Amino acid sequence: MEKNYYPSINETLYTEVLPNGLEVMLLPKEDFHKTYGLFTTNYGSIDSEFVPIGQKEFITVPDGIAHFLEHKLFEKEDEDVFQKFGRQGAASNAFTSFTRTSYLFSSTDNVMQNVETLIDFVQTPYFTEESVQKEKGIIGQEIQMYQDEPNWRLFFGILNNMYPKHPLHIDIAGTIESIEPITAEDLYTCYNTFYHPSNMNLFIVGKMNPEEMMTFIKENQDAKEFPKATEIKRHFPKETADDIIKEDGITLSVNRPKAIVGLKGLDTPPVDGFERLKYQTTIQLLLQLLFGMSSENYLAMYNSGLIDDSFSFEFSFDRSFHFADFSSDTDEPERFANQIINYLLKSEDSPELTKQNLDLAKKKMIxxxxxxxxxxxxxxxxxxxxxxxDTTLFDLVTVINSIELNDIKAVHQSFIRPEALSRFFIYPEER
Structure with a gap:
């Protein structure tokens, strides 16, 4: 078991990769009464085209199947996992993102028992055609709920503009039509390919003895048999800046128009772990300097009434994609989009990009x-x-401190490009 001490945050992380490939990370925090466990597979909604384990040819599975699989793992032949966690004094949940699926619990008692339940239920799939058919109605209602949510539609509208070929633009839960053909066999194909321990990690944080916990987890895994780990082959469509849809919009039942501007990352990010986290953090600092609440750009838009408190911006960074988006409710959606784009394209010489402002932004971020x-x-x-x-969340303070103004300007030049921009609008239905 490897022990890493992070002096900047006074934390010690214990890590070990087990013989079956599972990476286990333990962060003991003696001052806490609660323990939180997260079991994650490197598999999300965008992983719809891949070579199944034991096969040679690529297949394409229905959109939304990763999220569907997450739902079905909680249902077993003779018990409900949520109820079992409840009897053991734990709260449990799960979520699927574009690139990951995670299962979790939190508890103050019966920690070992809950860790065992977390590992065992995720590693014991049980799917039947009857239960799969039943789940389609439940997930269909969830899909419809999100389709009626304007901000959700706004976000996926800009994703469709920036990534019209990439599965990123497809709702994580899929569509009512896409989940209809899902079978139990499909779920087992995805499970067997992506839920191998070598494609997963187990993270536990809170009150625990790390040596005892690691031994407990190793014994659990040693008692199970898994097939030999193989490389997972995924495929994603190739896209260029020419594929970006520059503008689109829809009408919905909203009181005010909504606008969003997307900025797609066109360059390949660094591969090295430290540099990769630095790249991500540098862009976040750049956007904070340009559009944070104390920036001249934000204040000008707010004071003129172009934006209100609904204005926000995000930077999303993950495998096979990265992008920024800027959105707001506004009475002048086209002018808002034009103003954001104008600020971005003319920001290289922005008075906001100074060492003094950067130092302040770094302190706030830390x-x-x-x-x-x-x-x-x-x-x-x-x-x-x-x-x-080897670079983790706990290296973030070191990464932030390493960023200089020339790093901000370098990433500005590579990331903010006119051909990478897109706009999407939601107008009231009466328009």
Missing amino acids: GKHLKSLDSLEYIANQFSGMKYG
Whole structure:
């Protein structure tokens, strides 16, 4: 078991890769009464075209199947997993993203028992055609609920503009039509390919003895048999800037128009773990400098009434994609989009990009990060998404401190490009 101490945050992480390939990470926090466990597979909604384990040819599975599989894993032949966790004093849940599926619990008692339940239920699939058919109605209602949510439609509208060929533009849950042909056999194909321990990690944070916990997990895995690990082959369509849809929109039952601007990352990010996290963090700092609440750009738009408190911007960074988006409710959606684009394209010489402003933004980011580390849920949920090789969430302070103004300007030049921009609008139905 490897022991890594992070002096900047005074935390010690225990890590071991088990013989079956499962990566186990333990973060003991003696001052907490609660323990939080997260079991994650590197498999999400975009992984719809792949070579199944034991086969040689690529197949394409129905959209939404990763999310469907997440739902079905909780149902067993003779018990309900949620009820079992409840009897053991734990809360449990799961979520599917574009690239990962995670199963979790939190508890103050029966920690070992809950860890065992978490591992065992994820590693014991049980699917029948009858239960699969029943689940389609439940998930269909969930899909419809999101289709009626304007901000969800706005987000996927801009994704469809930026990634018209890539499965990123497809709703994580799929569509009512796409989930209809899913069978139990399809679920087993995806499960056997992506739920091998070598494609998964187990992260536990909270009150525990790390040596005892690691021994307990190893004994659990040693008692099980798994096929030999093989490389997972995924396929994603090739896209260029020419494929980007520059503008689109829809009408919905909303009181005010909504607008969103997307900025697609066209360059390939660094491969090295530290540099990759630095690239991600540098762009986040750049956007904060240009559009944070104390920036001149934000204040000008807010004071003129072009935006209100609904304005937000995000940077999303994951395998096979990265992009920024800027959105707001606004009475002048086209002018909002034009203003955002104008600020972006003319920002190379922005008065906001100074060493003084950068130093202040870095201090704010470090302060927010350190405060977030008081939350076990934040640590667990963010850790697997910010793990690049040996570089982790706990290296973030070091990464932030390493960023200089020339890094901001370099990433500005590569990321903010006119051919990478797109706009999407939602107008009230009466328009």
